[in-house]
Amino acid sequence: xxxxxxxxxMDKVVPIEHVLPYFFHGMTVMVGGxxxxxxxxxLIRAILDKGVREITMISNDTAFPYIGxxxxxxxxxxxxxxxxxxxxxxxxxxxxxxxxxxxxxxxQGILAERIRAGGVGLGGILSDIGLGTIxxxxxxKVNVNGKEFLLETPLTADVAxxxxxxxDRFGNLIYDSSARNFNxxxxxxxxxxxxxxxxxxxxxxxDPEEVVTPGxxxxxxxPSEGVNWRWAWEK
Amino acid sequence: xxxxxxxxxxxxxxxxxxxxxxxxxxxxxINLGIGIPTLVADFIPADKNVLFHAENGILGTGPSxxxxxENPMLCNAGGFPVTLVKGASFFDSATAFAIIRRGxxxxxxxxxxxxxxxxxxxxxxxxxxxxxxxxxxxxxxxxAKRVMVLTTHLDKQGRSKIVRECRLPLTARRAANLIITxxxxxxxxxxxxxxxxxxxxxxxxxVIAATEAELNVAEHVGVFR
Numbered sequence: 001x002x003x004x005x006x007x008x009x010m011d012k013v014v015p016i017e018h019v020l021p022y023f024f025h026g027m028t029v030m031v032g033g034x035x036x037x038x039x040x041x042x043l044i045r046a047i048l049d050k051g052v053r054e055i056t057m058i059s060n061d062t063a064f065p066y067i068g069x070x071x072x073x074x075x076x077x078x079x080x081x082x083x084x085x086x087x088x089x090x091x092x093x094x095x096x097x098x099x100x101x102x103x104x105x106x107x108q109g110i111l112a113e114r115i116r117a118g119g120v121g122l123g124g125i126l127s128d129i130g131l132g133t134i135x136x137x138x139x140x141k142v143n144v145n146g147k148e149f150l151l152e153t154p155l156t157a158d159v160a161x162x163x164x165x166x167x168d169r170f171g172n173l174i175y176d177s178s179a180r181n182f183n184x185x186x187x188x189x190x191x192x193x194x195x196x197x198x199x200x201x202x203x204x205x206x207d208p209e210e211v212v213t214p215g216x217x218x219x220x221x222x223p224s225e226g227v228n229w230r231w232a233w234e235k
Numbered sequence: 236x237x238x239x240x241x242x243x244x245x246x247x248x249x250x251x252x253x254x255x256x257x258x259x260x261x262x263x264x265i266n267l268g269i270g271i272p273t274l275v276a277d278f279i280p281a282d283k284n285v286l287f288h289a290e291n292g293i294l295g296t297g298p299s300x301x302x303x304x305e306n307p308m309l310c311n312a313g314g315f316p317v318t319l320v321k322g323a324s325f326f327d328s329a330t331a332f333a334i335i336r337r338g339x340x341x342x343x344x345x346x347x348x349x350x351x352x353x354x355x356x357x358x359x360x361x362x363x364x365x366x367x368x369x370x371x372x373x374x375x376x377x378x379a380k381r382v383m384v385l386t387t388h389l390d391k392q393g394r395s396k397i398v399r400e401c402r403l404p405l406t407a408r409r410a411a412n413l414i415i416t417x418x419x420x421x422x423x424x425x426x427x428x429x430x431x432x433x434x435x436x437x438x439x440x441x442v443i444a445a446t447e448a449e450l451n452v453a454e455h456v457g458v459f460r
Contacts, residue, residue: 034291034328035314037307060328061370064314087367088314096366108290108371109332116329129336130373133405165308177309177325181292184327212327231307233315 010203011169013221016046019194022159022220023052030058030115030157030190031069032183035088036232038175039068040163040196042225048075056080058115058155060108060182062089067229073101082155084108088232107135110152112185117154119188119217125152160190163224164213167197168204171218172211180212187213195221247417250434251385253278254459255344255415258383263341264288264334266375269313271385272344286322288340290331290371295323312371335374343379345372347386347411349401352448354411354423356384357403369406376407388416388445395447397421397428418442420459421450432457 023029023046033039047055048071055078062083063070072078074091080102086092095101106114113125126149130136140151162183165176173195175183187193195218245253248271256278259265266288267273276298279285287296289311296311297318305316334340349357356376359369376382390396397414414421419442420432430450433442435458443450 034312035310037291037310037314061368083368085368085370087370093366097363103366103368105368107369107373108328109335109374112328112332127336129377132408133373135369135373175325177306178289178291178293178311179308180325180327181331182328185329227307231314233305 012171012215012218013169013200013223016042016222019043019220019222020046020050022192022194023047023050024158025052026054026056027052027159028056028058028157030155030160030186032162032181032186033063033068034060034178034181036063036068036070036229038163038179038181038183039063040161040224041068041228042196042222043161043194044069044071045225045228047072047077053077054079056082058082058157060111061085062092064088064232065091067232076100080104082106082111084111105135111155112182114152114155115182115185115189117152118156119185122154124154126150127152156189156191158191160186160188160193162187162193162195162213162218164195164197166199166201166206167195167218167221168201168206168215169221170203171195171213171215171221172203172206173197173213173215173218174206174210175212184213188217190219192219193217194219196224197221198224198226247387248274250459251415251417254420254434255383255385256280258413259283259285259342261285264294264339266290266335266340266343266379268343268345268372268375270346272346273313275344275385286320288331288334289317290328290335290375292326292328292331293317293319293323294326294334295320297323332371332374335371335378338378338380340375340379342381342383343375344383344385345376347384347396348390349396349398349403350384350386350411350414351398351401352423352427354382354409355401356382356406356410357401358406360404362404372406376410381413382411384411384414386414386416388418388442395445397446397448399448418445420457424451427451429453430456432459434458435460
């Protein structure tokens with residue numbers, strides 16, 4: 001391996017310009033966050049500013065119209081969603097009803113496990129969630145020891161976008177309270193995983209006992225410019 | 236407000252929540268849905284020690300923070316800032332649902348669009364009209380040890396939400412255990428619904444007339460005020 005490549009594997013901190021080539025029309029992007037909490041604001045802004053369209057987005061929800069990934073929907077950059085809930089973003093519902101946005105709904109815990117399965121190299125998972133409902137449509141049924149399960153397929157993405165509270169230069173990550181949610185799962189499931197971190201420290205400064213995501217899953221780290229929206233609960 | 240005390244201004248939502256809080260036992264692990272279920276936390280007596288589970292990755296959420304004390308990264312599943320109680324923990328979404336699927340929730344409290352006399356629950360889609368998605372409702376309804384449904388008895392068009400068979404796509408089959416509305420408290424039994432209590436000022440006849448589902452009437456029907 002070339003020396004500069006080795007150095008890049010040990011120090012993944014890059015300016016935002018370096019991640020822009022990884023955002024492209026028609027990309028599949030997976031984003032951590034729940035109701036906007038844990039969405040990476042700087043990376044979302046970069047996608048918007050670059051003008052990327054026709055995105056397939058895998059995310060728990062679509063946040064709120066002007067918060068986090070909600071903006072990608074509001075500005076009509078998303079053509080397909082794989083998600084569990086769009087209720088807090090009326091633009092997503094309106095676009096879906098108008099036939100402009102394809103939405104594949106997945107029970108929330110199953111979405112988490114499908115992303116995890118993709119991230120950890122599994123061929124799928126078996127679960128009984130949604131049996132006897134329309135959520136079982138199109139899914140293979142598997143009988144294990146006399147019990148029926150649905151086969152849920154793994155999810156991966158061209159790019160996985162992660163928000164972390166603290167990262168070291170290798171990419172070891174610590175999350176922030178309930179902003180953890182889907183982030184550690186998404187971090188494992190990208191062909192390229194890009195982390196936006198509120199704080200970046202030298203490698204060795206994080207306590208190995210506290211690291212949630214091992215840096216080996218991470219490809220690039222950009223410093224966060226912080227949340228650039230007002231929360232729904234703020235007056 | 237003290238427990239059991241009725242405010243002059245108490246509305247039906249608060250009354251449902253106050254009744255629901257009576258079902259909560261010391262030591263329970265509970266998930267509260269959005270809407271009326273969220274209000275239940277305000278009515279649990281201080282001597283009952285429970286832990287609230289939030290499916291966005293918290294076990295041990297506490298009351299809302301004082302204005303100005305909010306941490307935007309510390310929110311419940313409805314997106315509102317919360318605090319933590321002693322013994323709280325954070326975890327990712329896979330673990331949040333591991334707790335649910337593994338059957339570790341003693342109770343989940345949900346709102347519904349329809350609930351049937353067999354306990355079938357529909358609460359995630361009105362095809363062609365309102366399609367918010369199921370979020371975590373399928374796992375919660377299917378796997379919590381006890382499923383309590385809190386809802387208005389009638390929908391906005393005045394139709395019974397307590398039905399013989401759900402018309403809307405289901406969230407989970409045979410899931411609900413107890414249904415509390417602004418008119419009645421009904422338990423889901425093997426042979427259908429049992430009317431256990433009426434909410435003041437409604438009569439048993441009022442409830443039966445307003446309910447599409449078949450109701451068996453308990454020997455002693457209480458009145459909740």
